[in-house]
Amino acid sequence: MFQAILIEKDGERATPRLATLDKTALPDGDVTVRISHSTLNYKDGLAITGKGPIIRSFPMVPGVDFAGVVEESSNSRFKVGDAVLLNGFGVGESHWGGLSEYARVKGDWLIALPKGLSPARAMALGxxxxxxxxxxxxxxxxxxxxxxxxxxxxxxxxxxxxxxxxxxxxxxxxxxxxxxxxxxxxxxxxxxxxxxxxxxxxxxxxxxxxxxxxxxxxxxxxxxxxxxxxxxxxxxxxxxxxxxxxxxxxxxxxxxxxxxxxxxxxINSVYRSLADRTTAWERLAREIDFGKLDGMTRVIPLDQVIAAAGDLLAGKVRGRIVVETGVHS
Incomplete structure (x- = not known):
């Protein structure tokens, strides 16, 4: 069992909640990742609050980003224990996303976590x-x-x-x-x-x-x-x-x-080549001032995400929000 933000639709109304789910509920994919960190982007805020037509199918786990460790893999690019990150490819929109303790995705959507970049800082960037x-x-x-x-x-x-x-x-x-x-x-x-x-x-x-x-x-x-x-x-x-x-x-x-x-x-950040993604993330790992990045980042547990999404769209959030998916207040 694991916890995730789940958005369900009843008629015309979509409602988010913190849900406890069985791993058998995860969608199809050839890599299962135990997520340690995600983040809250503007698009996630729109999805969770229902103020934008982001979600394409219900129920949906939002979250267009995540970082974690491979727990199962039938993809030749990744093995158990590899540190990975993902952003884009419709994750959190048409495929269950990162505001969860687990994700199952296509391995071709993942890249290796660049050296020198922790999962938390990767999601501070997101x-x-x-x-x-x-x-x-x-x-x-x-x-x-x-x-x-x-x-x-x-x-x-x-x-x-x-x-x-x-x-x-x-x-x-x-x-x-x-x-x-x-x-x-x-x-x-x-x-x-x-x-x-x-x-x-x-x-x-x-x-x-x-x-x-x-x-x-x-x-x-x-x-x-x-x-x-x-x-x-x-x-x-x-x-x-x-x-x-x-x-x-x-x-x-x-x-x-x-x-x-x-x-x-x-700039289309959702669907980019593996080469572009790798280059961008490797440059971020080299060129970001991590002290300043840390200073513009706030960390919250998964059970504070729904409230934070409302604050984000209300313009009450500055900088970045990192979500520790396995931590609850």
Whole structure:
């Protein structure tokens, strides 16, 4: 028997609870993992609270990330005792996920836990940190370097934004952090931001072409914020888009793209090649300032997840939440 957050649907209403389940209930897969740590991402918050159409089948164990140790395997890539992690591939959406003491998945979805990265710190990074690194890698591929100018990170108080600030500043970029919680300025400056921008400056409709300031951007917000960021890019600037906290809409014009040569790069963190995943996670293990990562992380037990999901969507959470799946309050 094991414990997991289980979301069940009765009619039109989906309800989450901490459930005790038999291991025979686990879905199909060729690797069974005893999970030690998971995390709480924005997508998990939407799934647990029912405020977003994340879950594709019920009942569902949410959690798009986990780290743990292989307990059973018929996959040639992994043996019993291997330390592994997983994010993406529809786990926590269409396949039972990581907010649980056990998971059974396809071994092809797993990667080995990088050397020097503990399961707890891997989940302090989680999909948010992995996505931030994919954004950084995309900026690098497009030729954005510290000498090209300033970088703006929107939604900087969240998981993706916070790790992006941490990574970019450590790589030598001058970073501006946009947030709706200006009271968190000291926290963001501690992560490496040089400037704090109130999100109100970006969150309303703006002119199609604005003063050119940014050489690059990491946007996890979407909607008017993304449109305003694109409109204020320098010539040949690069914007990476990975989220929709403000909305799915994107009301802009072609002006930044044809008059300034701006590039907009979409970041899909769910389905990526094994090579991209491995590269991103190995770079995270090498390049993250773990002291600062620890400082932006809060650890909770599994039985506090449902309440924390509500706080996350209410904007009451800064940084990262790690879930110790085998611990209960």
């Amino acid at each position: 999909t948010a940190g992995y996505t931030a690194m994919l954004c950084v890698m995309a900026l690098e591929r497009q030729g954005v370097t510290p000498d090209k100018g300033e970088i703006i990170v929107t939604g900087a108080g969240g998981g993706v934004g916070g790790v992006a600030v941490l990574l970019l500043s450590r790589l030598g970029f001058d970073v501006a952090a946009s947030t709706g919680r200006v009271e968190e300025s000291e926290y963001l400056m501690g992560l490496g931001a040089k400037w704090i921008i109130d999100r109100k400056v970006l969150s309303e409709p703006g002119r199609p072409l604005q003063s050119a300031r940014w050489a690059g951007a990491v946007d996890s917000v979407g909607s008017h914020t993304l449109a305003n960021v694109c409109a204020s890019m320098k010539d040949d600037g690069v914007v990476t888009a990975c989220g929709l906290a403000q909305g799915l809409d994107f009301r802009t014009t072609v002006a930044p793209f044809i008059l300034r040569g701006v590039t907009l790069v979409g």
